Amino acid sequence: MIDVKHLSKSFGDHQVLKDISEHIYPGDKVVIIGPSGSGKSTFLRSLNLLELPTEGSITFDGVEITDPKTDIDQVRRKMGMVFQHFNLFPNMTIKRNITLAPVRTGLMSQAQADELAMQLLRRVGLEEKANAYPNQLSGGQKQRIAIVRALAMNPKVMLFDEPTSALDPEMVGEVLSVMKELAADGMTMVVVTHEMGFAREVGSRILFMDEGRIVEQGTPEEVFGNPQNPRLKDFLSKVL
Amino acid sequence: MAQYEAWKELLRQGGDVSFWQEFYVKFYQAFIEGDRWRQYLQGVGTTLLVTALALALGVILGILVATIRTSHDQQRIGHRNPVLGLLNAVCQVYVTIIRGTPMMVQLLIMGFVIFSSSRNYTMVGALTLGINSGAYVSEIIRGGLMALDPGQAEAGRSLGLNYVDTMRFIVIPQAFKAILPSLGNEFIVLLKDTSLINVIGGKEMVYAAQAIYGRTYEQMFPLVGVACIYLVLVIIFTWLLGILERRLRQSDRR
Ligand SMILES: Nc1ncnc2c1ncn2[C@@H]1O[C@H](COP(=O)(O)OP(=O)(O)OP(=O)(O)O)[C@@H](O)[C@H]1O
Ligand SMILES: [Mg+2]
Numbered sequence: 001m002i003d004v005k006h007l008s009k010s011f012g013d014h015q016v017l018k019d020i021s022e023h024i025y026p027g028d029k030v031v032i033i034g035p036s037g038s039g040k041s042t043f044l045r046s047l048n049l050l051e052l053p054t055e056g057s058i059t060f061d062g063v064e065i066t067d068p069k070t071d072i073d074q075v076r077r078k079m080g081m082v083f084q085h086f087n088l089f090p091n092m093t094i095k096r097n098i099t100l101a102p103v104r105t106g107l108m109s110q111a112q113a114d115e116l117a118m119q120l121l122r123r124v125g126l127e128e129k130a131n132a133y134p135n136q137l138s139g140g141q142k143q144r145i146a147i148v149r150a151l152a153m154n155p156k157v158m159l160f161d162e163p164t165s166a167l168d169p170e171m172v173g174e175v176l177s178v179m180k181e182l183a184a185d186g187m188t189m190v191v192v193t194h195e196m197g198f199a200r201e202v203g204s205r206i207l208f209m210d211e212g213r214i215v216e217q218g219t220p221e222e223v224f225g226n227p228q229n230p231r232l233k234d235f236l237s238k239v240l
Numbered sequence: 241m242a243q244y245e246a247w248k249e250l251l252r253q254g255g256d257v258s259f260w261q262e263f264y265v266k267f268y269q270a271f272i273e274g275d276r277w278r279q280y281l282q283g284v285g286t287t288l289l290v291t292a293l294a295l296a297l298g299v300i301l302g303i304l305v306a307t308i309r310t311s312h313d314q315q316r317i318g319h320r321n322p323v324l325g326l327l328n329a330v331c332q333v334y335v336t337i338i339r340g341t342p343m344m345v346q347l348l349i350m351g352f353v354i355f356s357s358s359r360n361y362t363m364v365g366a367l368t369l370g371i372n373s374g375a376y377v378s379e380i381i382r383g384g385l386m387a388l389d390p391g392q393a394e395a396g397r398s399l400g401l402n403y404v405d406t407m408r409f410i411v412i413p414q415a416f417k418a419i420l421p422s423l424g425n426e427f428i429v430l431l432k433d434t435s436l437i438n439v440i441g442g443k444e445m446v447y448a449a450q451a452i453y454g455r456t457y458e459q460m461f462p463l464v465g466v467a468c469i470y471l472v473l474v475i476i477f478t479w480l481l482g483i484l485e486r487r488l489r490q491s492d493r494r
Contacts, residue, residue, distance in 0.1 A: 050394055077400030087395035091413045100409060101399035153399060 001026045001157060001188060002047060007056035009042055016042045018212040019056070024157070024190060029183050031199040031220075032192045034209035035235055040192045043209065044161050047190065048079045061156070077105055080150030084162040086142040088134035088149070094121070095130040098149045107153065120148040124178055140171030144178050157188040164195055196239055200224055208232045244268045270461035276452055283445030284469060286362055287434045290444065294369035294430055301374025305331045306381035331378070338375035344436055346372055351440025362444075365437030373430050380426060384419035385411065417488045424481040428474055435470070445469060 002024040009017040016039045024030055032040050045051040047058065049065055049072050057066045065075045089097050098120065099113035108116070121127040124144040134142055143163055150158060160179070164172045176198050183189060183202045193199060199206055199220060206223040208216045208231075216229045224240075227233045247261045248269075257265075271277045312328035315321065338346070350368040351361065358364055388411060396406035438446040449462035456462075 048398055050398065073397075073400050073402050076398055079398075081395075081398040083391055083395065085389075085391055087389070087391040089392065089395070089410050089414075091410075091417070101396075101401055104405050104409070105400050150399070 001028075001061060002190075003059040004047075005057045005059075007043075007046060007053050007058065009039075009046060009051060010054045016212050017046070017053075020212075020214060021056075022207070022214060024188065026156075026188055027186055027204075028188055028190075029202050029204040030190045030207060031203035031205070032190065032207045032209060033194070033196070033199060033235070033239075034207075038209045039212045040209050041161050044159050044190060044192050047159055048076050048081055050081075073105075077101075077107070077153050078156045080147075080153060080155035080158040082143070082146050082150055082158065082160045082163050084165050086134075086139070086146045086166070088142055088146055090134050093131050093133060094126075094137075094145055097134070097145065098152045101149075102152050105153075113152065116152055117148075120151055121145075123181075124148055138171060139167045140174045143167065143171075143175045147175075147178055147182070151182075157190065158182065160189065160191040160193070162192050162194065164193065194239065196224070208235070210235075244273075266458050266461050269456045269458060270452060270465060276448075279448040279452065280445060280465065280469065282443065283448040283466075284473075286442065286444040287431065287473075290362060290366040290369060290434045290437060290442070291427075291431045293363075293366040294373055294434075295427060297367070297370025298373025298377045298426075298430070301371065302377025302381055305335065305374065305378035306385065309378070309382055310385050335375045335378060338372055339379075343369075343372055343433055344439065347436055347440055361441035362437065365434070365440060365442040365444075369430060369433060369437070372433075373426060376426055377423070380419050380422045381415070383422075384415040387418060388415050420481070420485055420488065424478070424485075427481075428477060431473060431477065432470060435466075 004020055004022045004024075007017055007020040008015065020043065032043065034040050042051055046053050047060075049058075053066060057064055059065065060075055060079070063070055063075060065072060088094075089100070092100065095114065095117050098117040099110065102108050102113045102116070103110050107113075118127055118130065121130055124147070126141060126144060126148075129137060129141065129145070134145070137145065147158075147163075163179070164175050167175065172195070176195065179189070179191070179198070180202055189202075191198075191203075201220075203220050205217060206220055207214045208223065208229070210229075210231045216223065216227065216232050223232070224236065227236055244265060247257060247265050251257050251262060251265055271280070308324065308327045308331050312324050315324065347365065347368050351364055355364045392410055392414065393406050396410045397403075401409070434442075434444055435446045437444055438450070441447075445466045449466045452462045453459045
C-alpha cells in the first residue's frame with residue numbers, strides 16, 4: 001500500500017533518515033519504536049509529505065507522492081494523521097473540527113458530515129461534546145476527537161505520532177482502546193509509540209529505528225522475545 | 241450673549257472678575273463665539289476620515305508585506321523563488337525606512353517634497369499615515385503568524401485541506417484573534433497621530449485650535465478642548481475594541 005524506496009532526509013547537513021526502504025501492506029499494524037531523536041517522527045511525517053524527503057521515493061496506492069506533479073492534497077485525504085499534541089482547531093467547535101475537511105474537500109455535504117460526526121462521536125463516547133470547544137476537553141478526550149477527525153475523511157491508512165505521550169497516565173488507556181478498536185476493524189495503521197504493551201498486543205510488525213535506520217524488524221514475538229541487535233537489546237532493557 | 245460681551249469688556253479693562261466669569265468668557269470665546277465649535281467638529285470629521293483611510297491602507301499594505309515576507313521565509317532551502325526574493329527585499333527596505341524615521345519627518349517629506357504641488361493636504365496626510373501604519377501592521381501580522389503553532393497548519397494540511405482553506409479557516413482566524421490587541425493599539429496610535437498632519441496643512445482638530453487662538457490669543461481652552469476630544473475618542477474606541485475582543489475570545493472559555 002505504501003512503498004518507500006531509498007528514503008533519505010537531511011536537515012541542513014544533519015542526516016536524519018538514511019536510505020530507508022520499507023513496504024506497508026493493507027491491514028498492517030506497523031509499530032515504530034526507537035530512542036529519542038532516531039528519526040521516527042521524521043519517517044512518519046515523510047509518509048504524508050509533511051516532511052519532504054531529500055532523496056528516494058514514496059508510492060501510495062500506485063501513485064508516486066514524491067513526484068512534484070502529484071496533487072498532495074488528494075493523497076493526504078486518504079491518509080489520516082494523529083499528532084502528539086492533538087492539534088485540534090481551538091477556534092471551532094468539536095463538530096466543526098470534524099466536518100471542516102470532509103465538507104471543504106467536497107467529500108460530502110454539511111448534513112452528511114454532521115451525521116457522520118455524530119456517529120463517530122458516539123463510537124468514542126463523546127457525542128455530548130459536539131458543540132464544545134477543544135479547550136473545554138481533557139487531553140484524552142482531545143486525542144479521541146483528533147482520531148475521529150482523521151477518520152471522518154474515511155482514510156485508507158492512519159498515521160499516529162506518539163498519540164499518548166502528551167497525556168496524563170490515567171488518560172492513556174481511553175486513547176489506546178480507541179486505537180485497538182480501530183485495529184480490530186482492519187484499519188491499516190503506522191504507529192510511533194513508547195507504549196510497549198500496545199506494540200506487543202496490536203502490532204503486526206515492529207520496526208526498531210536507530211540513528212535514521214530501521215535496524216531490526218519482526219513480529220512482536222521476535223522483536224520483544226528474541227532481539228538480535230545490541231542497540232535494540234539495550235533499548236528494550238531501558239523501556240521494559 | 242449680552243452677559244458675555246459685558247464680562248469680556250470688563251476682563252479687557254483689567255477689571256475685577258471672578259474665576260467663573262473669566263472661565264465663562266474664555267470658554268465662550270474658544271467654542272461658542274462665531275459658532276467656533278463647528279471648526280472643531282470639522283476637525284473631528286477630518287481626524288476620523290484620515291484615521292479610517294490610513295487604517296484601510298495600512299491594513300492592506302500590512303497584509304501584502306506580511307504575506308510576501310512570510311511566504312519568502314517559508315520557502316524550502318534550495319527552492320528559492322527569485323521574484324519573491326526581490327519583493328521581500330523591497331518590503332524589508334520599506335519596513336526599515338518607515339520604522340527608522342520619525343512620523344513627522346515622513347509627513348514633511350511627503351507634503352513638501354514628494355507632493356509639494358498637491359493642495360489636498362488631508363489626503364497627502366492620510367496617504368503618509370497609511371504608508372507608515374502599513375509597516376507596523378505588517379510586523380504585527382507577521383508576529384501573529386509566526387507565533388501560531390505550526391501544528392495547526394500541519395493538521396489542516398494532513399486532512400487534505402489545501403493551502404488557501406488552511407489559511408482561511410485555521411490560521412488566519414487564530415492569528416487575527418491573537419493580534420487584535422496590537423492592531424487596536426496601532427489604530428489608537430494612528431488616531432492620535434492624525435494631529436501631526438497639521439504640519440503640512442491638514443485641517444484637523446489642532447489646525448482648528450490654532451486658527452482660533454490665533455484670533456483670540458488664548459491658547460489654553462482650545463488646546464485642552466482638543467485634548468479632551470481626543471481622550472473621549474480614544475476611550476470610545478478602546479471600549480469598542482474591548483467588546484470585539486471579548487466576543488472573539490468565546491472559544492477560550494473553559
Ligand atoms: N525541523 C527540523 N529541523 C532540524 N532538525 C530537525 C527537525 N525535525 C527534527 N530534527 C532532528 O531530526 C532528528 C530526528 O528527529 P525526530 O523527531 O524524527 O526523532 P524521533 O525519533 O521522533 O524522536 P522523539 O522520540 O524524541 O520524538 C533529531 O535529531 C531532531 O533534532
Ligand atoms: Mg517524535
